[in-house]
Amino acid sequence: MTPVRSNADAGFLEFAWVWNRRQRMETPPVHRRIARWLEARQAAGETRLLLMAFRGCGKSTLVGLWCAWQLARTPETRILVLAADAPLAVKMVATVRRIVERHPLCRHLIPEGAESWASDRFTVARDGALRDPSMMAQGIGGNVTGSRAEVIVCDDVEVAGNCDTPGKRAELRERLAEAEFILTPGGTILFVGTPHTEDSLYRDPREDGAFLRGYRRLAVPVMNAAGASAWPERFPREAIAALRERVGPLQFHRQMLLQPVAASAVRLDPAAIIRYGDEPDYREAQGRGVLTLLGHRLVSGGAFWDPAYGRPGSGDASVLACCFSDGEGRFFLHRLGYLTHDPSSPIDPATQQCRKVAALLGELLLPMVRVETNGLGKFLPALLRRELGPAGVACQVIEHASTRAKEDRILAALEPALAARRLHAHESVFRTPFAAEMAEWRPGAPGARDDALDAVAGCLLAEPVRLVRGVRPVPRPSWRGA
Structure with missing residues (x-):
């Protein structure tokens, strides 16, 4: 295996590649694109980021690796994960904890005594006596007053259940505004998700009235304007067409093409x-x-x-x-x-x-x-x-x-x-x-x-959802020998 550089020198793409190799997985081009973008934004000193990627892309897993990379480079970093509900946030924190335990570039982070090493919060080996854990999970409706963090990850804070009325959308924005008071000076806020409504949090930050106005944005739809798939191995064109038929054009445009289209634009013909x-x-x-x-x-x-x-x-x-x-x-x-x-x-x-x-x-x-x-x-x-x-x-x-x-x-x-x-x-x-x-x-x-x-x-x-029984192919003689 190719020798890996020191923890401080390894870039994020290399960090993710090493992890995928240990998990016997490839690093697809769509993941490499997102990894390069995250690393370039940090190198440029940009601290307000919005990552939109189609459902099933693995964006939350990749952001979990990014959090582990942040801790590997700077163990004193404190990361707060906000999600629509606490179990979803805990899922990301637990994933990052497993990465820290098993990644070869994170061995220096494992503390001698697991004083705080839970699935919803953990503290790595670090200098100083900071009050907040290295990483903590919290639902958007939880109490985070008094917490401090250098990095806040807002992972899928907008879901179908909390944005379907103007009142719910206003309450969601009000709660997310609290993140600015938790962030330390010079800290980073990263939003990760897909739009669920016309008036989405993730509207283009250049638009008037956008909640994330001024954020640097990367949008990765499942296919581009020419119809080419962003991940052909997992989402071939036939699978994309079948998915569109199953979920309908409205949800397909929002969740897979990342377009916050209005429900009124859909016509039942x-x-x-x-x-x-x-x-x-x-x-x-x-x-x-x-x-x-x-x-x-x-x-x-x-x-x-x-x-x-x-x-x-x-x-x-x-x-x-x-x-x-x-x-x-x-x-x-x-x-x-x-x-x-x-x-x-x-x-x-x-x-x-x-x-x-x-x-x-x-x-x-x-x-x-x-x-x-x-x-x-x-x-x-x-x-x-x-x-x-x-x-x-x-x-x-x-x-x-x-x-x-x-x-x-x-x-x-x-x-x-x-x-x-x-x-x-x-x-x-x-x-x-x-x-x-x-x-x-x-x-x-x-x-x-x-x-x-x-x-x-x-x-x-x-009516129940029925799985169509496929035709079993006729086997051919094996070409592999005995």
Whole structure:
């Protein structure tokens, strides 16, 4: 093995290369690019840095090596790791501790007595009697008042759960502003992450109103403008295309291309739905039932009822979405019922709707229906069960309480299915207002109708993720000899 220079002389790229060699791993070009950038910024004396790299790039692991390199060069350095929650910060600190224990250039850092050597904080062998540990983990909501550090690493401080409303984003910025009071004069702050919202912390620092205004920035998307992958061995073009189909264009642009695009820029295009006119074919053979549609055997199905008062021509619509899926991950939106009631009927409105739901469930042989119990639907599951018996329909009724924002549910369900061209819909669905709702819907737009979108989203999200069984290749005679 090539002899390594002294701890003070080894550059960061060499430090990372030595570690990867000991772990029997390569140092890919994307990691070498980030390592050179971090080392060059430190050599230039720049202390406000923003590193954005696509999900799965290994940026947190590389930043952990950078922290160990800082300690190897200057053991008196104090590093504070801030993350969205404490377990995420602890994960990085524990990783750095393992690197210090095993890296050949960090042997001088291991103290004789492990006085402070925990997974969330540790102190290396150093001169002086500093109060703060060499490295400490803390969640963004924790109390860091009174701490001091020469380096602060903000690792994934922005996540989906703390930036989805203006109030949460304001609170996050307020807490991060405290880092400036913890940092010692001349210290370094390094932000590492990917954007999760339009008004992201990681907006271009050159833009007006950017939180990290004046920071030196490196952005490493999964592919460049020409479509070349930043890491072809792990992310070939076929894998990138498949990932885009699975997560949808919005999350792909944010997490993989590092573009904080607005949710309103995403349009649910009804033209991406595959239209069909066939009906399911049910047959029995050897005591087993088989349901097929368009030549595909259906393996699951269900309905989702988003109830409303259902008065004709007014208020929210009461919508029942009925959906099937096959073993290849295709979805078939077969019926979309806009349920109303007759105000002049002696039968109460809820019972009228339950009878219509029971009729549709029996017609399509659906094994279960989820009823959203938020608001008006609290008493409907029991009433629906009562109506299923006289109708002769064997169907399980599941109470469903939605806790996720409606816009997030709609985007999470429909975006990936449309992008992958896996959503099919019966002709009858296009004779309802569903297609118009899709074309006109925008996240956050006031007054937009989304009753059917919400019901379809509930139906799709209830379906399990299926792994498509691949074709096993025919083995060839071995060319390696005996």
